[in-house]
Amino acid sequence: MANIQAIRGMHDILPDQTPLWQYAEKTIRDVLGNYGYSEIRLPVVEKTELFKRSIGEVTDIVEKEMYTFDDRNGDSLTLRPEGTAGCLRACLEHGLLHNQVHRLWYYGAMYRHERPQKGRYRQFFQIGVETYGMASADIDAELLFLTDRLWKRLGIRDKVRLQLNSLGTIAERLIYRDALVNYFEQHLDALDEDSLRRLKSNPLRILDTKNPAMIDVVKHAPELMDYLGDDSRQHFQTILDSLMDSGVSYEINTRLVRGLDYYSKTVFEWVTDELGSQGTICAGGRYDGLIEQLGGKANSAIGFAMGMERLLLLLETLDLKIENSVDVYLIRVGENAEKVGLRLAEQLRTDIPTLKLQVDCAGGSIKSQFKKADKSGAKFALILGEEEVAHGEIGIKSLRDAQFEQQTLVMSDVVNFLHINICA
Ligand code: ATP
Numbered sequence: 152m153a154n155i156q157a158i159r160g161m162h163d164i165l166p167d168q169t170p171l172w173q174y175a176e177k178t179i180r181d182v183l184g185n186y187g188y189s190e191i192r193l194p195v196v197e198k199t200e201l202f203k204r205s206i207g208e209v210t211d212i213v214e215k216e217m218y219t220f221d222d223r224n225g226d227s228l229t230l231r232p233e234g235t236a237g238c239l240r241a242c243l244e245h246g247l248l249h250n251q252v253h254r255l256w257y258y259g260a261m262y263r264h265e266r267p268q269k270g271r272y273r274q275f276f277q278i279g280v281e282t283y284g285m286a287s288a289d290i291d292a293e294l295l296f297l298t299d300r301l302w303k304r305l306g307i308r309d310k311v312r313l314q315l316n317s318l319g320t321i322a323e324r325l326i327y328r329d330a331l332v333n334y335f336e337q338h339l340d341a342l343d344e345d346s347l348r349r350l351k352s353n354p355l356r357i358l359d360t361k362n363p364a365m366i367d368v369v370k371h372a373p374e375l376m377d378y379l380g381d382d383s384r385q386h387f388q389t390i391l392d393s394l395m396d397s398g399v400s401y402e403i404n405t406r407l408v409r410g411l412d413y414y415s416k417t418v419f420e421w422v423t424d425e426l427g428s429q430g431t432i433c434a435g436g437r438y439d440g441l442i443e444q445l446g447g448k449a450n451s452a453i454g455f456a457m458g459m460e461r462l463l464l465l466l467e468t469l470d471l472k473i474e475n476s477v478d479v480y481l482i483r484v485g486e487n488a489e490k491v492g493l494r495l496a497e498q499l500r501t502d503i504p505t506l507k508l509q510v511d512c513a514g515g516s517i518k519s520q521f522k523k524a525d526k527s528g529a530k531f532a533l534i535l536g537e538e539e540v541a542h543g544e545i546g547i548k549s550l551r552d553a554q555f556e557q558q559t560l561v562m563s564d565v566v567n568f569l570h571i572n573i574c575a
């Protein structure tokens with residue numbers, strides 16, 4: 152019988168990959184902490200209606216990417232394709248939006264039925280950030296500072312670029328939409344099938360096309376920037392000034408419209424040229440209208456989501472040496488040594504709570520145990536044979552420093568030795 156395999160597009164993260172993930176996750180948590188953001192934990196499954204109402208019916212996600220199923224009572228449920236809707240649902244449900252300001256983040260798996268390829272999977276991890284109750288452009292700037300700081304701390308600032316645009320208010324966008332439809336209607340021959348469909352349902356999405364044959368027609372389309380009112384213009388300019396002021400470089404990309412319906416004013420993406428067409432590692436924007444759309448009182452909201460797999464692909468290009476290693480590896484040879492060694496290891500972990508100590512529990516010759524000790528990344532091997540046990544002693548060998556002579560210590564001196572040589 153053939154072995155059962157994982158679902159296409161859903162990947163295991165194996166033990167040799169997790170240290171880099173943990174490093175990235177910790178760095179992100181640290182930076183979020185620097186700005187006073189709090190974690191929120193949300194369900195992986197929500198009512199299908201939530202995503203239809205928030206993301207919008209005419210979007211790639213709702214039209215063709217959702218994992219939707221009926222549960223046993225016949226309710227339609229969906230594995231979350233993104234976190235914004237669920238986060239807002241939770242905050243409305245628990246009354247967190249009433250006269251309050253929030254800076255939140257969440258982390259977890261998202262699900263979209265897309266064609267799997269490098270940087271695009273059916274299960275992928277996102278770090279999402281959502282803020283509520285702040286209308287000022289300072290919070291828009293803060294999110295950009297925060298992400299800029301994160302790239303610097305991870306050492307990838309020179310691999311990413313910030314692209315910004317303003318989508319204006321919903322009213323401004325409606326006027327622009329008419330102008331855009333008018334323009335495309337005069338160039339129907341140049342539109343592909345997807346775009347012809349979107350012309351009726353969501354014409355702004357045509358600007359987002361990845362079809363090279365349409366570059367020209369899109370390039371000459373009217374620009375939303377020319378349709379913004381004073382308030383939207385001022386909001387955008389304030390962000391640009393703050394970025395200039397702090398030396399964060401950016402590019403204005405007037406074609407950046409984002410896939411989702413709910414954005415207004417600021418939208419942004421951090422993009423890289425190193426991952427082929429899956430070049431967006433972080434994307435977000437302001438979505439002031441969504442809270443009302445989900446039944447809450449009008450309120451401000453802005454956030455972003457970062458794709459962890461794409462971030463990890465970028466980090467892998469740095470060749471960082473981040474491995475899961477231990478400090479000490481205990482080699483035991485002989486029945487008495489096994490018994491005494493197991494007890495000793497427990498005692499050492501009690502005496503030195505930060506110690507990372509691995510005991511060889513698979514046995515084998517001393518040579519094969521040394522091989523495993525070396526692979527464990529440990530600095531020192533402790534060696535316990537029948538002779539050492541008989542004398543109440545233990546051998547110590549450095550696995551990294553050839554100058555260090557192998558020693559034999561009285562068992563009671565081991566704690567002291569490790570304190571000085573490992574935990575100091
Ligand atoms: P794309 O244009 O690449 O499809 P998107 O606009 O659908 O992206 P968002 O919904 O804004 O993406 O999600 C935010 C981030 O999550 C993306 O910038 C990307 O880094 C990551 N992401 C989105 N979809 C996937 C996926 N299928 N696999 C891996 N990462 C993804």
Ligand code: MG
Pocket residue numbers: 211410
């Ligand atoms: Mg997508």
